[in-house]
Amino acid sequence: MLEVRDFTKVADFLLPRSSKLHGAIFLISLLMIPGLLASLTPIDVNAYDMESPELTAYQVVNDEFEAAEKTHGFAVSIRQSDEILSSPPAPHLDEDGEIDFANLPHPSERVPYPGKSSGIVGDEIPLGGILNLTVLHEIENKTEIANSHYLANFTRPLVTELTGTGFMGPMSLPDLLRAFMAGESLLTQSTVNFLGMPQPPRTNWDDCGELECLTFDDPNITQAHIDLAAHRMIMYSDGAMLRWFSTDRGFTHDENSTLIGPIGGTIREDGSFDSDVTWGPGRWSASTTWILIQLSRTDLEDNGITYSWADARNEPQGYQFSGLKLVTTPPEYNVESCREYQENGQESCSFEWAIIDLEKEMRTTDQLAVTFSINEGVNVELNRELLESSILVIAMAIAITILLWFSLRRSSDVVIVGATLIISLLWMQGSIGWMMVIGEKYGLKIISKSQFSNLLPILVIALGIDDSLHALHRYKEERRKNRSPESSAHSSLSRVGRAIMLTSFTTMSAFAANLTSDIAALRSFGVEAALGVAAAFILTGIWAPLIRMDWDKYLEKKGKLPQENNSLVHMIREDNLVSIAHKSSKNSSVLILFILFITAIAFPMMMSLEGDFKVEDFLDGDSDFAQAVELANTRFSDEGEPAVVIIEGDMLDPRVYAALELIRENMADSSPNDPGKYTTTPLGSPEMHGIDELVKMAKASMSTNFTPFEEAGWDSESLDCNKLFNGLPDESDRDCLQFMYGFVYVHGIPAGGYVPAIPPSLSALNIAPSCEIDPELVHLCKSGEIPEYPRMTLRWGISNSEQFILVEQVLAELELDMQPLQELAAQDLSIRADIDSASDEYPVTWAIATGDPVTRYVAASSMQNQLQGTLVLGVLFCLITLWWGFRKVDYGLRDYSIRDLMISLPVIIAITSYIHLTVSSDLALGIGLLVIIGAGYWGTRALWTAIFTTIPIVIVIIWLYAIISAAGYGLNMVTVAIAAMSLGVGIDYVIHVVERYREERSTGANVENSIKAIGGAAGLALFGSAVSDVTGFLIISRSAMGFFASFGLFCAAMIALSLFASLVVTPAMLGAMSRIRNYNEQQVEGIRT
Secondary structure (H helix, E strand, C coil): CCCCCCCHHHHHHHHHHHHHHHHHHHHHHHHHHHHHHHHCCCCCCCCCCCCCHHHHHHHHHHHHCCCCEEEEEEEEEEECHHHHHHCCCCCCECCCCCECHHHCCCHHHECCCCCCCCCCCCCCCCCCECCCHHHHHHHHHHHHHHHHCHHHHHEEEECCCCCCCCEECCEEHHHHHHHHHCCCCHHHCCEECCCCCEECCCCCCCCCCCCCCCCCCCCCCCHHHHHHHHHHHHHCCCCCHHHHCCCCCEEEECCCCCCEEEECCCECCCCCECCCCEEEEEEEEECEEEEEEEEEHHHHHHCCEECCCCCECCCHHHEEEECCEEEECCCCCCHHHHHHHHHCCCCEEEHHHHHHHHHHHHHCCCCCEEEEECCCCHHHHHHHHHHHCHHHHHHHHHHHHHHHHHHHCCHHHHHHHHHHHHHHHHHHHHHHHHHHHHHHHCCCCCCCCCHHHHHHHHHHHHHHHHHHHHHHHHHHHHHHCCCCHHHHHHHHHHHHHHHHHHHHHHHHHHHHHHHHCCCHHHHHHHHHHHHHHHHHHHHHHHHHHHHHHHHHHHHHHHCCCCCCCCCCCECECHHHHHHHHHHHHHCHHHHHHHHHHHHHHHHHHHHCCCECCCHHHCCCCCCHHHHHHHHHHHHCCCCCEEEEEEEEECCCCHHHHHHHHHHHHHHHCCCCCCCCCECECCCCCECCECHHHHHHHHHHHHHHCCHHHHCCCCCCCCCCCCECCCCCECCCCHHHHHHHHHHHHHHCECCECCECCECHHHHCCCEECCCCEECCEEEEECCCCCCCCCEEEEEEEECCCCCHHHHHHHHHHHHHHCHHHHCCECCCCCCCCCHHHCCCCCCEEEEEEECHHHHHHHHHHHHHHHHHHHHHHHHHHHHHHHHHHCCCCCCCHHHCCHHHHHHHHHHHHHHHHHHHHHCCHHHHHHHHHHHHHHHHHHCHHHHHHHHHHHHHHHHHHHHHHHHHHHCCCCECHHHHHHHHHHHHHHHHHHHHHHHHHHHHHHCCCCHHHHHHHHCCHHHHHHHHHHHHHHHHHHHHCCCCCHHHHHHHHHHHHHHHHHHHHHHHHHHHHHHHHHHHHHHHHHHHHHHHC
16 A cells, blocks of 8 residues: 655644734735835836846946947927827827827827838828828927926937037937038038048028928928928938938929939949839838937936836826826926935936936927837836736736635635735745845845746636645545544645645746856845745645635534535546546556647647747837837838947057958958848948948048147147158057047047038047046147056947847847958957956957846846746756655655665756856755765655656647747747746646546545546536636736736646646546556566466
């Protein structure tokens, strides 16, 4: 007869002390309330608490370069005519003159993308599209709003080659046209090239043909003036003007126009058009343009406006319901209040809210066009969608409550389950909060909350429902046998309680695998999950039956205790579940073949999954943020998202300077695997901006006027610079570079020739000296020492940066293109060496790509890869935990079995080898010693039972990955996290079945009756739990938020598969093993006879 362990001692201890336990739980719950409040901190999806060279580089860029500036863009796109007609005219304000947030035009109202270089025409399209005169005046109104917004206090100059001056404040298309039509554009002025040769104007605004050349602000200006000005600016600016239009920009035919242009033509890298282009009358048009604003991050943070969402103020008034739709209503900040918050030690104002506030104010003027920020406010949007999805969470709670009643058929049972679940969540969040408080006090970062933390309440609810249903259904089963409440609770705790303990330990083991990660967020996820599982175990698995017992004892004293009705159907007839388990066992051969067949199909699908990131998989595809990403990827695909390359070493070495141009040449010469996702100019050449471009422009300015440079020490005796024949600096001379770097860093670039005035703040983005430069002797420090330039940056960009596969390919291509720098380094470029190790032979000590798109890809990919790795490790940890859990009932120190050790040795070697190869040799040694010691005591029967219990869940994981693949999803943080959760949650289902089977076998029941018993209380609990969870998750899957929708859908699939594994796969395997064992026994008996 099989002997199994139980929780008899625990039950014997707790039952007489149940009232004391109730009091203890009440007191602990009170203590958890402060912890709960401490845990309610915002989660910044752009913050990555992990270590990587790219993230280190990102921090170095922010810390070491004075000009911490960032360009922010707002897209202005033509609206569809039916949307214009169906909505009130601008301004979109309510009766009190406040912004009518609920009825602002939406980004989805923009006209459809007509295609690259197609132009935008139609009866309902404003003539010229975004170049329509009325639309341009509307854009001006938006620009004026930006100029009057409090963020305008922190603007920095924006420079374009189209004008002779920089813009302090927002810059938009009307600004460029105004400068051109006022004769202030470099396109209309005579210039001097870098050789000092006079150059005639590229075009003019003196001869406008039949038109009078008016300024942009002239009241008599017409659309024809705008068409002519735009045509000349586009045709004579070498693609610079095209950057201000979406990629659908094009010259479209119009017989009534006097302009002749390339109808439908695509501009080439040399500025010319395709040879087969048709030239004819028409005008330029496009659907979308930019409003740009350059902001100083340093100044913002110094005045109490932070870019860090986690460090910012919580703004509950930032959202308001309009019907069932949650609307973003940004708080009204001002510079004085934000500065005051900071001075008083309070949390800072949020930059995300500030930029969204500016966007909303600009959108009040939307009439012919719609305005929205590009790639801004992801945390604002994420929190809006989470809060909006709370309606679905409420619906989920109602549905689960109803289903729990159908499963338990007693209102007080449902109340007990609900109460224990709520207190479990309180304990989990409270303990997390206390760990945060303790960690902060002693300088230990135990908890690092991430987006994974949002999944934990749902995990605890799923586990809590499972545990409580098993405990209460077993209690009911005992009560139906006319046993007393004490006896029923004792049986529930002693039998099911141990199974719940084992399921809790295995789940904690599965998540404990995350503790091996070097990513703080994943380690924290493992700790947070363990706290939640422990809370669910204590409260829903242990405490729930004690509450039931004490309440029934109270009713019994009052003479009101009802008897359990054997005829009640608990969601499904018990006979049906018994039949399913029995038939699965009887037809095990067919079922196992079917399961193996499906698994054989699913396994290649699982292996074919690749890393992926789609905005719509995480956010509502109709949200402002997702719409902005879609627009950037289609209409501004050439622009992409800015990134940086940081270089360390001796930046004054002329070979480093020369390498920058070689890198650009490599970028233009693509390899066979180049995905073609570098951001490019409108002419098609990849962009990589560096200090060398500024030096060349400074030389061009110098060729027209030496005076500013002479005043900065150009003729100083302390400068030993080899000058060229024309008196300009030689870029291959170290001392010349020393002067030019110092000049552009301190003085910027004076206007001259074809070069506009460029402020020094832009130079400070690219170069960082080691000392304060003397403005009168820019080749020296103020102390008189020779300055060093240990760092520089290159500015580039990535198109479609949310597609991680493409980002990976782009970074691989960039690594090849940076070979000129690699030749100047003594080690791999990505390995950071000490700057002081730079030598004459190897002046470069480090060069690596970073920036928002790079760090986002690195962080997400690292988390995803490590989650996948910990999934296998979690299976092994579960196996070891089950091996311990199924160990022999009685053994002593002298009962160690060498035979069991030798039989178990292959499994031990496999486990430790995997851990050694994937984690560390120290952990492998520790685990190895544990299982070697345990193997001889625990026994091989326990090992085979543990392996047997694990197999169905491995099948579930394979099938789940196949479903993810079939649904068109890739591997991202959501899908990988769900697969990891399926191990922790799914194995619970199988453990309950195996434990009930072992319990029945221990009482002398045969295999057939033991399998039938699975369909009893265990089966009812499994079915009730699964139906409740699946229904709840399917309700969540209706969320517009991609994160919730995919999470709900695949969690529902995971629970359904786990139920199938427990009630079909496991009985089939048990039946098959029984028949194999019987066959072997018959063979042995036959040999004996």
